[in-house]
Amino acid sequence: MLKKLRLNISSLFGLLLLALSLWAIAHELREYNYHDLFNSLAAIPKSRLSQAVGLTILGYLVMIVYDILSFSYINRSLAWNKIALTNFISSAFSNTIGFALLTGSAIRYRFYSKWKVSTVAIAQVIAFVNFTFWLGMFTLAGFLFLTNPLNIPSQLHLPLTKVRPIGIIFLLFIFGYLVCSFFIKRPLIIRGHEFRFPSLKISLSQITVSSLDWILAAAVLYTVLPSNMHLSYLDFLVIYLLAMFAGILSNVPGGLGVFETVILLILSSKISAAAILASLLAYRGIYYFLPLILATGLLGFFEIRYNRRKVNP
DSSP states (O other): HHHHHHHHHHHHHHHHHHHHHHHHHHHHHTTHHHHHHHHHHHHHHHHHHHHHHHHHHHHHHHHHHHHHHHHHTTTTOOOOOHHHHHHHHHHHHHHHHOOTTTTTHHHHHHHHHHHHHHHHHHHHHHHHHHHHHHHHHHHHHHHHHHHHHOOOOOOOOSSSSBBHHHHHHHHHHHHHHHHHHHOOOOOOOEETOOOOOOHHHHHHHHHHHHHHHHHHHHHHOOOOOOGOOOOOOHHHHHHHHHHHHHHHTTGGEEEEEEEHHHHHHHHTSSSOOHHHHHHHHHHIIIIHHHHHHHHHHHHHHHHHHHHHHHHOO
């Protein structure tokens, strides 16, 4: 009953944020029409779009290391091409659709189980990968929120006005994680499940890889933003991390709407909302939908090939 109540509250919170986001986007764009949006989209130089595609490719290659590290953590081995295929498809689906614990996890189970990885090992991989994803966010946001305390838009109706307290909490979490990785060698039993901290080497690798993933993702959007915005990449990275954090907390697939709202609210004072939204559309198309199209094709090819082998062994 309590779990169901928590789920309903979480879903309600996500819907509330989505509604606020849609209202804020409509409010910011009330002075513009569709022609402004299309003109801004067409004004993005092809060279910048090409750079964004290149950064996206590099970003998805970095994500593969998540699963490679996870297999090192559980002391298992698997061919790198199988790990790369599984990671890319699961990352493309979970990034775009959201609900990573459902989408990405289901795909990882589907693929790894075919390659004789045990259910327990797959569960460990899934937990490790999802946890690693957050480590980069906490590390980067912790340092940047502390050194560059951005004001949180009042339209989000959050209890905080600046991001600095969030940064302190994030850094304390990272520090505690590294301390535990160094000192705690024995497994912990939590609700009947065994949990073992990675070695300090693996923990530092998690933080490095995840941070690089976040840096590249932000760079994709930064590349397609208007060049006359006069905003440094580090300053933009703070805004991006705050927007992503709000989007993830919303439970809305891909943070759609919530992410755009934070970006619009903060940057609309520097440049037109239509130009910002055009850049966000380009970013969504390049970083989310292009990989999803490719991943869907690979998933279909894999399923057809696997089913043929079952029929004709």
